[in-house]
Amino acid sequence: MEHKTCRENLSAYLDGELPPGERLSLESHLTGCAECSRELAELKRVSAIVKKHLMEPEPLSLRAAVFAKKREPVLSAWLKPAAVLSAAAAGLLIFLNLPKHQPSEGLSCSVGFGSADLGRPAETARAANGQQVPGSLKMEAEPDRSAAAAAPAPTAGRGAGEKRYAAPAFARKGTLAQAKFAGAAGSVSSFFGGAAPAAVFSGEAASLSASAGKAADKAKRAAPAEVPDVAADGMRFSAAHWRENAVSPVNGGSVRAYDARSGKFLWEARVYQIAEDADEEADVQQVHIAALALKGKKLEITDERGNRYLLDISTRKVDKLPR
Amino acid sequence: MEAEELFDKHAAMVYNLALRLSGNPADAQDIAQDAFIKALRGLPGLRDAALAGTWLYRITMNVWKNRVRSEKRRAFWKTFSLDRGEEDGDEPPALQIASPETPADKAMENADEKATLEKAMAALDPEDRAILLLREIDGRSYEEIAGITEIPLGTVKSRISRAREALRLRMGVLQNDNGT
Structure with a gap:
């Protein structure tokens, strides 16, 4: 070579x-x-x-950071559009179902698709609505009108989906303008296949909202119940529901001790481990402490599943009690 | 393989890989954290636990590459200035404190040796540092390193050779400068 x-x-x-x-x-x-x-x-x-x-020791905080982040709920990719749609639908539903008031004066807002009478040509509906440009929103300023003049908007002119809302009192007072938003009947009804737009859309929105609600129910759990603190030996013991430090990298399952006088944090002891499945939502797997009771020098802890533990407040040793 | 097991087995190596790539502990922790989070999400799909290390190191490399790309886009490639720390007169990264059992002169010698190594390492390309780590510390074969870094096998061989040669020359020069 x-x-x-x-x-x-x-x-x-x-x-x-x-x-x-x-x-x-x-x-x-x-x-x-x-x-x-x-x-x-x-x-x-x-x-x-x-x-x-060449090797440096990894920081101790890395573990807590990794496992804390990992447990943050993440919306599945398929769920994201559904969540956005349901939020939009819910927003629209809330808006459409606001309490109906007859405006007496000032600012009012009119929303709707303007085609209650499906048998009528769109032009008739638009004419009745006072709409001018299909597919557009119209805002118009009107001179101050009396209650009698403003209230009786023609029913046939407003569509089934159209509602007229009074502005809040602070907005109504002394206001000379009326804002009116109206969607064009033709374009909206064609979007919904010619059916009554408000009814169909409300139905879709309700269905979307319901399915998203079911998913949310499955993914979430109720907040843990408040557990009264217990005091002994100049210390106050509190069930730690939420992770705050490396001792409690997950929510639930640990007890924090504070100085009874100053309230200063003294220590935290993990009472039981919670094995979490990475495929499941983290919060539904959490098991929180349901009760604390003092038994001599020991603290009896009962979790939400009825398991009982004894924590020695001097040594911080934990023993699981038979069920 | 369980999440905890994966972390316990590979945390040190992933962090050090990130440290050698990024050049500073803060970025290294962020990279290691992101890499583990990605890995733990994908862990159920990992078929062969024996390949976990290779897979995890590749994720770490990709997290670093993505960071560099995005930092480049923002024109804030911090590692660039850190990599040239020696030229800029920056101090090398903090030295590891020797254990109390080590005799003082031995500890000093170790500290000097480590400081010299760190200065020499700082002059290397980040990927060369990572490749050297995978070879020297994790004992990875050239083929495995090629898989992890997505660099051709022949290039891995030449880069390891080049990195060692650079360290040899640089450490010799620095030690002469220090009078050691």
Whole structure:
């Protein structure tokens, strides 16, 4: 093997990564080449120093950070659009079902698709609504009108989905303008296949909202019940429902001790471990403490599943009690 | 393989890989954290537990690459200036404190040796540092390193050789400068 090739291959030779033929050839060269032998020795020394010093200890906070983040609920990709749609539908439903008031004066807002009478041509409906441009929203400022003039908007003119809302009192007072928003009958009814838009859309929205609600019910749990603190030996013991530090990287299952006088945090003891399945929502798997009771120098802890534990408040040793 | 087991087995290596890639502990922790979170989400799909390390290190490399890309986009590639710390007169990363049992002169020698190594390492390309770590500390074969780093096998071989040669020369020079 040539001197140059040997030098290039020294590192791979050191790692045992040379094919047998090249290795033998390199070893043969090494026996007669002091420079390559010296360089190989230096590379070995460098390798030893790297092995000795390269590793740094990982920070202790890494574990808590990883497992805390991992438990944050994440919406599945398919659920995200459904959540957005249901939020939009819910918002619309709330808006459409606001209490109906007859405006007496000032600002009012009219919303609707303007085609209650499906038998009528869209132009008739638009004319009755006072709409001008299909597919557009109209805002118009009107002069102050009396209650009698403003209230009796023609029923046929407003669509089934159209509702007229009075503005809040602070907005109505002394306001001279009326804002009126109205969707064009033609474009909206064609979007909904010509059916009564408000009814169909409300139905869809309710259905979407209901299905999202079911998913949310499945994914969530009720908040844990408040557990009264217990005091002993100048300390106050509290069920820790929510993770705050490395002792409680998950929600539930630990007890915190505070100085009874100053309220200063003293220590935290994990009473039981909660094995979580990464595929399931974290919060539905949480088991919180349901009750604390003092038994001599020990604290009896009952979890939501009825399991009981004894925590020695001096040694912080935990024993599980038979059910 | 359980999440805790995966973490316990590979946390040190993932953090050190991230540290050598990013060049600073703060970014290293963020990268390691992101890598583990991604890995734990994908853990149920991991068929061969024996490949967990390779898979996890590849995720770590990808997290780092994505960070570099996004930082580049924002023109804030912090590692660039840190990688050139020696040229800029920056101090090398904090030294590991020697254990109390180590005799003082030995501890000093270790500290000097480590400081010299860190200065020499700082001059290397981040990926070369990572490759060297995978080889020297984790004992990965060139083929495995090629898989983890998505670099051709021949390039892995030449980069390890180049990195060791650079360290050899640089550590020799630095030690001479220090009079050691």
